[in-house]
Amino acid sequence: MKRRVSICMVLVLLSPLMATAQVKTVPAYKNGVKLNTAALILNNASLLYERSLNNHWTVQAGAGYRWGGSIPKAFGLGSLIVTSNSKGLRGYSFTPEVRYYFNFCECGGSPSGLYAGLYTRLTKLYGELSFHYWNGTDFIDALGASNFREL
Numbered sequence: 001m002k003r004r005v006s007i008c009m010v011l012v013l014l015s016p017l018m019a020t021a022q023v024k025t026v027p028a029y030k031n032g033v034k035l036n037t038a039a040l041i042l043n044n045a046s047l048l049y050e051r052s053l054n055n056h057w058t059v060q061a062g063a064g065y066r067w068g069g070s071i072p073k074a075f076g077l078g079s080l081i082v083t084s085n086s087k088g089l090r091g092y093s094f095t096p097e098v099r100y101y102f103n104f105c106e107c108g109g110s111p112s113g114l115y116a117g118l119y120t121r122l123t124k125l126y127g128e129l130s131f132h133y134w135n136g137t138d139f140i141d142a143l144g145a146s147n148f149r150e151l
Helices: 002-018 038-042
Strands: 031-035 044-052 057-066 074-077 080-101 115-119 122-134 139-150
Touching: 038 044
Parallel strands: none
Antiparallel strands: 031 044, 044 057, 057 080, 074 080, 080 115, 080 122, 122 139
16 A cells, blocks of 8 residues: 555656646737836826847837826925825826847747846926915915926
8 A cells, every 4th residue: 555655656746757848839929019007007008019120129119198196285394384286297208118138938939038128218297286385374375387308
């Protein structure tokens, strides 16, 4: 009985070594379109397009739009109480990128895995913020509007 259990245990332990690896052929995609769904939580829609140039190099272009956004509604500075009302940040961005993939799927697929990339981003944001603060005797209103551009 012990001998049968021992033989079964040896067979079970050696079965992964005896199994042959399955070779899968992954289709080679030259173009890919991606939607950044995690950014939707932060009121930012982002669509990306990536094109494979060869086994290791790709180029990518991304376009995004930001709407809404928020800031703290009330905070205190010593005896000064400040409240704010924001119309939120809104704007757009464009991001071109070049990527070099270190790994390449040898089974016929597209570049994947670890990569290094160079990119630049053009961003233009618009925002408006109004402050109401209590200086101890009366309320004072202030308005701030801004255009922010990043390159």
